[in-house]
Amino acid sequence: NAGVTQTPKFRVLKTGQSMTLLCAQDMNHEYMYWYRQDPGMGLRLIHYSVGEGTTAKGEVPDGYNVSRLKKQNFLLGLESAAPSQTSVYFCASSLSGRSNQPQHFGDGTRLSIL
Amino acid sequence: QQPVQSPQAVILREGEDAVINCSSSKALYSVHWYRQKHGEAPVFLMILLKGGEQKGHDKISASFNEKKQQSSLYLTASQLSYSGTYFCGTELDRDDKIIFGKGTRLHILP
Known part of the structure; x- marks a missing residue:
């Protein structure tokens, strides 16, 4: 049972670089979410989707x-990564x-921006 | 509006009971509870709906206060495996977005 799979699991970027995080689910779920988790801040919603072809701001x-x-x-x-975007990202x-x-959460992507 | 969780951290011995609170300035439609162990993904525990319906873990329960501005999560006869950070996520209206609190760290000692 794969559930929610995130890739990559770890990544280090330099300021200004771009990258894409991928989330895949095999449960035929309609809704999908991206969160970031910073120490002491809990889970904060970045964007979400209520179905194929739709997105909304969190x-x-x-x-x-x-x-x-x-x-x-x-x-x-992330079009132009900034140090403030260093975080753990959960789908x-x-x-x-x-x-x-x-x-249902994935295992997270640990992203560091230098 | 981010809910406020209390306490921020608690240490208990195995077998003791734990209560974690989640408070909002407005009446809540639902509260979702998750547990996260260090370095792992949050895992669903239960949902408490406005009408009192609960869905989830059979050894964990939750309740609303009278004004439905606070929910309490009850962990009975805690086990070592209960250690982790507990997050509440709150909805103000039906089928709304969930906003998570900052978490409560629970540590169970043998």
Whole structure:
């Protein structure tokens, strides 16, 4: 049971470089989310998607872009990485956006920006 | 609006009970609880809905206060495996986005 898979697991970038984080889920979930987790800050929603071809902004969207061209994949892009984007990034998915639906998380991507 | 969790950290001995609180300035529609062990992904524990319905772990329970501005998570007869950071995620309206708190660190000693 793969569930939610994130790649890569670790990455070090230099300031100004770009990269894309990939999230894939095999549970046929409609909703997908990208969070960042910083020490003492909890999980903060960056962007989310309510279905294939849709995206929406979360709490901290600046500096990030996302795309959901296929239902099973949700990509998070950093166009010009900044040290403030050093964080652990988690992808999650849920069957729907209904209040009684849990989110299933991937193992995270640890990203360092030098 | 980010919910406020209390306590920030707690240390208990195996077998003791734990209570973790999650507070909001507004009435909540639902509260979602997750546990995260160090270096791992958050794992779903349970959902508490406005009407009192609960969904999730059978050894963990939760409740709302009268104004539904605070939820408490009850861990009974804690086990070593309960150690980790507990996050609450709150919804103000049905099917709304979930906003997570900063977490409560729980450490269970043998």
